[in-house]
Amino acid sequence: MNIGIIGYGSMGKMITEKLAFSDIIKPQEIYVSNRTQEKLEDVPEGVIACRSNREVAHKSEIVFLCVRPNDLRRVLLEIASNLKEESIVVSLNGSVPFHILGHSYFGKICKVIPSVTAEVDRSQTLLCCNELVEEEDKAKLREILQVFGNVIELPEEELGMGSELVSCMPGFIASIFDVLCSSAQKHTSIPKEQVVKMVLETMCATGELMLSKDMSFEDVVERVATKGGITEEGTKVVYEGFPEIADLLFEKTLEKRHLTAENAKASFEKEN
């Protein structure tokens, strides 16, 4: 099974490297193309750098489109006649709905949203497929995507919130803990790097504790924040003040997501 990667930017490079160094596929079975040809000079050894997107499409059974939404339609139209009937096209962009993508290419299409945590093989990658994709195709895709973590299949209408929870969440978590560490800094002479390391290790260990012991957030709070104790003073502040901020966060990001999807749809419709 050959795999094609069109667009060798942040996502295309990450997927190429992860697959090339995995044991599920040989580097010689990976075909890559990019608009700016020079970027392909550093593809991993054995990976085939192609001079055109059409060549990638022609050679591959699964083709990852790792381009920005505005370039998606052009690439789809360009490669459509070079794809085999059974080929699976995978868009890394979640904003353009299947019925709009279908104006440019009528075949098996999936949307895949990885997280930056794929870098440490712990992505919670979202997978969403159109009705032409069969169970056998999904099994193949899962095998590939599991190279960089878990795979979660979602219906198209849940892809937005799903993306907030896995793809945006590293940014939300990082910003929340950045604020917490800056605040702690005001009350201690422990150096910043040490504060950050202490919090990060505790954060990771708390997640692992919850996952391995099947504990809920409430279980952890109950274990640590004994009635009338010091921790309870802090958790009370969080439960009283933070819900309003969390609601605002999702309100803003979902609104922006809706706007981005409308713009992406408009750019597809305008060009049709």
Ligand SMILES: NC(=O)c1ccc[n+]([C@@H]2O[C@H](COP(=O)([O-])OP(=O)(O)OC[C@H]3O[C@@H](n4cnc5c(N)ncnc54)[C@H](OP(=O)(O)O)[C@@H]3O)[C@@H](O)[C@H]2O)c1
């Ligand atoms: N970054 C993330 O964390 C993330 C996470 C999940 C999903 N995504 C989605 O993944 C997609 C790619 O994002 P990215 O961050 O990887 O973007 P990026 O770094 O800008 O990479 C896009 C690549 O596509 C290439 N390209 C553009 N038009 C092309 C064409 N006609 N033929 C061949 N290559 C072409 C560009 O080539 P040049 O070198 O000429 O510019 C560039 O290398 C987006 O739809 C994004 O929404 C991103």
